[in-house]
Amino acid sequence: MAAITYEDIVKAPKALLHDHLDGGLRPATIVELAREVGHDLPTTDPEELGRWFVAAADSGSLERYLETFAHTVAVMQTEAGLRRVAAECAIDLAADGVVYAEVRFAPEQHLERDLTLDQVVEAVLAGFAEGTAQAARSGHRIRIGTLLTAMRHAARSQEIAELAVRHRDSGVVGFDIAGAEAGFPPTRHLDAFEYLQRENFHFTIHAGEAFGLPSIWQAIQWCGADRLGHGVRIVDDITGGADGRPVLGRLAAYVRDKRIPLELCPSSNVQTGAAPSIAEHPIGLLRDLRFRVTVNTDNRLMSGTSMSREMALLVEAFGYGWAELRWFTINAMKSAFIPFDERLALIDEVIKPAYAELMAG
Ligand SMILES: O=c1[nH]cnc2c1ncn2[C@@H]1O[C@H](CO)[C@@H](O)[C@H]1O
Numbered sequence: 001m002a003a004i005t006y007e008d009i010v011k012a013p014k015a016l017l018h019d020h021l022d023g024g025l026r027p028a029t030i031v032e033l034a035r036e037v038g039h040d041l042p043t044t045d046p047e048e049l050g051r052w053f054v055a056a057a058d059s060g061s062l063e064r065y066l067e068t069f070a071h072t073v074a075v076m077q078t079e080a081g082l083r084r085v086a087a088e089c090a091i092d093l094a095a096d097g098v099v100y101a102e103v104r105f106a107p108e109q110h111l112e113r114d115l116t117l118d119q120v121v122e123a124v125l126a127g128f129a130e131g132t133a134q135a136a137r138s139g140h141r142i143r144i145g146t147l148l149t150a151m152r153h154a155a156r157s158q159e160i161a162e163l164a165v166r167h168r169d170s171g172v173v174g175f176d177i178a179g180a181e182a183g184f185p186p187t188r189h190l191d192a193f194e195y196l197q198r199e200n201f202h203f204t205i206h207a208g209e210a211f212g213l214p215s216i217w218q219a220i221q222w223c224g225a226d227r228l229g230h231g232v233r234i235v236d237d238i239t240g241g242a243d244g245r246p247v248l249g250r251l252a253a254y255v256r257d258k259r260i261p262l263e264l265c266p267s268s269n270v271q272t273g274a275a276p277s278i279a280e281h282p283i284g285l286l287r288d289l290r291f292r293v294t295v296n297t298d299n300r301l302m303s304g305t306s307m308s309r310e311m312a313l314l315v316e317a318f319g320y321g322w323a324e325l326r327w328f329t330i331n332a333m334k335s336a337f338i339p340f341d342e343r344l345a346l347i348d349e350v351i352k353p354a355y356a357e358l359m360a361g
């Protein structure tokens with residue numbers, strides 16, 4: 001079979017479960033919006049700004065990586081700004097061949113001017129609808145589900161969980177917590193998670209990125225998370241047995257047995273120090289062991305990446321072919337928070353036929 005080209009990866013339908021809206025702005029848009037709202041940037045040259053984000057996020061620590069978001073959040077404080085950023089996000093993902101994406105952001109970070117939480121959500125949903133329609137006009141079909149994130153160091157998770165449930169019929173499909181992980185365990189937000197379970201709602205939790213197994217264990221066994229945001233440190237519960245074969249501890253076995261989806265984000269992990277390099281990223285082992293692995297971008301701006309680029313990096317580092325890329329994509333689609341019949345339709349009518357053609361080609 002011919003080598004997989006980057007152009008073919010772009011054409012292949014992809015599903016993305018972990019992408020931050022405030023981590024995916026176009027540098028040129030940041031420059032324009034910053035001028036409008038009077039926010040000072042490290043540079044006003046878009047190309048230079050793009051490089052600045054990647055370099056500043058390349059810090060080896062999640063806390064320092066997160067500092068770069070001050071510049072994106074600052075320009076997402078108005079209805080027009082939020083709407084534009086969301087529309088461009090949909091257009092950019094669709095142009096990259098993403099057919100399904102769950103995009104998350106933290107409404108509580110967008111109240112610096114005069115918007116209410118509901119207005120923030122409505123502006124973003126309107127932007128996604130606009131961008132989706134515009135992408136469709138240029139031949140790119142995408143479906144976007146919105147996740148609302150609560151910041152784990154703050155104390156607004158219950159309010160944000162209620163906000164998510166309030167907007168469940170207009171595009172919000174799930175909930176999440178994010179921010180610095182060490183020192184802010186998932187159980188701080190137990191009330192919010194218990195409320196969401198009573199509402200039959202879906203949620204993922206950033207866990208096992210900058211902190212290890214206790215965070216993953218709490219997210220699943222105390223909070224009832226449907227998926228793990230990153231979850232990469234689950235490898236700490238996998239050891240080499242006497243015959244050299246991997247042995248799963250109880251938590252790792254539980255995660256695999258229950259098919260709990262791992263939202264792995266290779267480039268982001270290298271930048272925050274959660275993995276030494278793409279080639280040494282635990283995704284190789286986790287895939288071999290058939291965990292429910294998915295591939296994600298996390299923050300396209302801070303990592304200078306895209307869904308196609310993450311896939312291409314894995315193809316290069318691990319020698320993956322179409323069979324693996326298809327498996328990652330179907331895993332993601334199976335793990336999505338939209339209704340089962342819609343997931344199945346995307347798998348059967350969009351993803352499988354396209355990969356069949358690529359694999360035959
Ligand atoms: O990989 C990550 N780990 C933890 N928090 C993150 C990550 N990426 C982004 N955010 C945080 O989530 C907020 C809402 O989108 C962002 O503002 C950032 O602070």
Ligand SMILES: [Zn+2]
Pocket residue numbers: 018020178206229298
């Ligand atoms: Zn994230």
